[in-house]
């Protein structure tokens with residue numbers, strides 16, 4: 001039997017499914033990076049946790065608009081990042097927090 005559903009019939013479902021997948025990848029990514037802010041240990045709200053790139057070139061952004069890449073691509077990008085909370089992330093970019101050792105901080 002031919003599927004007679006139209007995109008419009010499923011738009012709400014698909015939007016929800018994409019949202020759920022992005023959220024799951026973010027949860028996996030946060031867990032992969034230790035589950036809390038590298039600097040202050042914050043872990044109360046996952047939406048306030050971000051990834052700061054500090055090694056090599058950024059291939060894609062892990063923070064904005066959710067993570068849309070495969071888990072394996074996400075993981076290799078995560079290897080170039082440190083997990084920080086939104087406050088510490090801003091402080092890194094403002095030069096108030098220093099990453100350990102000879103890590104170059106991008107501005």
Ligand SMILES: [Zn+2]
Pocket residue numbers: 037038039040041042084085086087088089
């Ligand atoms: Zn923090």
